[in-house]
Amino acid sequence: MTTAQQTQRPTSAELDAADPLAAQREAFYAPDAAQLTSYLDGNSLGRPLKVTAGNLESFVHRAWGSRLIRGWDEQWMDEPTVVGDRIGEVTLGAAAGQTTVGDSTSVMLYKMIRAAVDAQPGRDEIIIDRDNFPTDRFIIEGIAAERGASIKWIAANPASGVRSEDLDGLLGEKTAVVVLSHVAYRSGFLADAEGITAKVHQAGALMLWDLCHSVGSVPMELDKWGVDIAVGCTYKYLNGGPGSPAFAYVNATQQDRLQQPIWGWMGADNPFGMTDAYRPAQGMRRFITGTPPVLAMQPMKDMLELIASVGMDAVREKSIKLTEYAIALSEELLVPLGAEIVSPRNVAERGSHITVDHPLFADVTARLWEKGVIPDFRPPHGLRIGLSPLSTSFAEVELGVAAIRDALSEMQ
Ligand SMILES: Cc1ncc(COP(=O)(O)O)c(C=O)c1O
Ligand SMILES: Nc1ccccc1C(=O)C[C@H](N)C(=O)O
Known part of the structure; x- marks a missing residue:
């Protein structure tokens, strides 16, 4: 990485501070840090909202437990x-x-x-x-x-x-x-x-x-x-x-x-x-x-x-920023180790996840999961970084990609 690149790219802290949706992350249930440090698989299984626990309990007590079979008609x-x-x-x-x-x-x-x-x-x-x-x-x-x-x-x-x-x-x-x-x-x-x-x-x-x-x-x-x-x-x-x-x-x-x-x-x-x-x-x-x-x-x-409260356009805006950031970090930290980014560079042709290929990524993914850094792996060599816009922070992306870099360089 050149000094110019380092100075041009905003830090994850700056990106999080400027993120209009940052506060929404508080709405999601957060496991303790020993369980999870970076969740990069919201494109496979999204995280639960805190409010869902209470709503499910209330469903059991009221709609199901009290109304019983009448619930079908009602x-x-x-x-x-x-x-x-x-x-x-x-x-x-x-x-x-x-x-x-x-x-x-x-x-x-x-x-x-x-x-x-x-x-x-x-x-x-x-x-x-x-x-x-x-x-x-x-x-x-x-x-x-x-x-x-x-x-x-x-x-x-x-x-x-x-x-x-x-x-x-x-x-x-x-x-x-x-x-x-x-x-x-x-x-x-x-x-x-x-x-x-x-x-x-x-x-x-x-x-x-x-x-x-x-x-x-x-x-x-x-x-x-x-x-x-x-x-x-x-x-x-x-x-x-x-x-x-x-x-x-x-x-x-x-x-x-x-x-x-x-x-x-x-x-x-x-x-x-x-x-x-x-x-x-x-x-x-x-x-x-x-x-x-x-x-x-x-x-x-x-x-x-x-x-609905934030609107799909704001969700997409954050998604684009997250995937841009994940690509920039992957270019800096993973490509020099022989990894290849196999996702579109043009934002108009990209959804909310990216895939990076390397022959060691199956083993890298297994090692990361043990540490609470959770991307996923799709054969033959693809490590997928899924960026769920409302629950993922830029800091989480930085930590995750740095952990991938560390695991990959240790295993090479
Ligand atoms: C494109 C696509 N189709 C279908 C499925 C899943 O089908 P199902 O919900 O039946 O497991 C997935 C993911 O699991 C998927 O990514
Ligand atoms: N439904 C699942 C059950 C178990 C594990 C993963 C999934 C996925 O959704 C995988 C996802 N569709 C994928 O694109 O790989």
């Missing part, structure tokens, strides 16, 4: 779409009536991709990229086998992600649906959701975005972009807790055309009519299958209100 039957609408309003740019909550992300992806393929007669091709998260790829392989559809693969580009031109030569009159991640789980590449959606529509195909790594960190305008379907998880930047349920968005114009494949009573038009035949409910309720995971939906409500 509130819980509507919870999937009420919480869904709030996710839509606060984070997705989605008007009410287009978002619901339930199932795991994998199951929700299955339901939505199957519904999309079934709704496109004469079209039997699904497009996805080789670098997409395993569950997305596996589910599409399963659906292709089940429906006799074929898969058109976008070639892997691990240091980047999918650009509009990557669809050239693959998109056509046989394409039923295109499935892409808005932010790539490995590189953090942020796709041009609006441009790609428009291109997919020109070919008459449906567009499904996996929002797992963007929801709650990147502002979105799903309605404006004309997105057909989106699925995302709520345990990362929506801090819903381990295994909190997924959400699905279906554009109002597509809801009647889509029929999901797992016909359960809760997605039928009259669940308590105990009818002979399944008839799908109107609107988003048709995408529900079984009893909604109401308890597991509670923590995300607290985070949604915190995000």
Whole structure:
């Protein structure tokens, strides 16, 4: 590092002092320092809010313990779409009536991709990229086998992600649906959701975005972009807790055309009519299958209100500053030790995490976890630094990257 670099870059203390969202970090539960010194994995599991502990206790005592079965009539039957609408309003740019909550992300992806393929007669091709998260790829392989559809693969580009031109030569009159991640789980590449959606529509195909790594960190305008379907998880930047349920968005114009494949009573038009035949409910309720995971939906409500109070634009602004800082530190401290930054340098093409590659990073990550410095590792060589804007400080990033440098140089 040159002296010039040292003097040009603000210190982590200066960045924290200038951070308009710094006070929000107090809202998160803080384990004692022996357990945690730097949490860099909010993109895998967000931290709990302090208020969530009391709210869960009160849920047990009041809504569940006192109202008991009456809770379904009074509130819980509507919870999937009420919480869904709030996710839509606060984070997705989605008007009410287009978002619901339930199932795991994998199951929700299955339901939505199957519904999309079934709704496109004469079209039997699904497009996805080789670098997409395993569950997305596996589910599409399963659906292709089940429906006799074929898969058109976008070639892997691990240091980047999918650009509009990557669809050239693959998109056509046989394409039923295109499935892409808005932010790539490995590189953090942020796709041009609006441009790609428009291109997919020109070919008459449906567009499904996996929002797992963007929801709650990147502002979105799903309605404006004309997105057909989106699925995302709520345990990362929506801090819903381990295994909190997924959400699905279906554009109002597509809801009647889509029929999901797992016909359960809760997605039928009259669940308590105990009818002979399944008839799908109107609107988003048709995408529900079984009893909604109401308890597991509670923590995300607290985070949604915190995000609403500051706004997604402020969240994104901090996210950009955090990833810029993590890249600058990685360049100074890790690249000289042979590490390679494999995330986009252009902020407009980057979500809220970065990945740095080095052959020793699997061992480095294991050693860091013992010390309470928590990034994560994705094979073959990627150490991911996830920066959850409302809970991460610049000091934490500096401490974390310095610890990675120390572990790496000790092991070399
Ligand atoms: C892009 C992407 N899709 C899906 C998932 C997860 O699916 P599930 O919630 O079913 O484990 C993840 C992370 O776990 C992910 O990063
Ligand atoms: N759901 C999990 C359960 C256990 C451990 C990690 C996860 C993740 O979410 C991983 C994340 N989707 C990833 O991009 O690697």
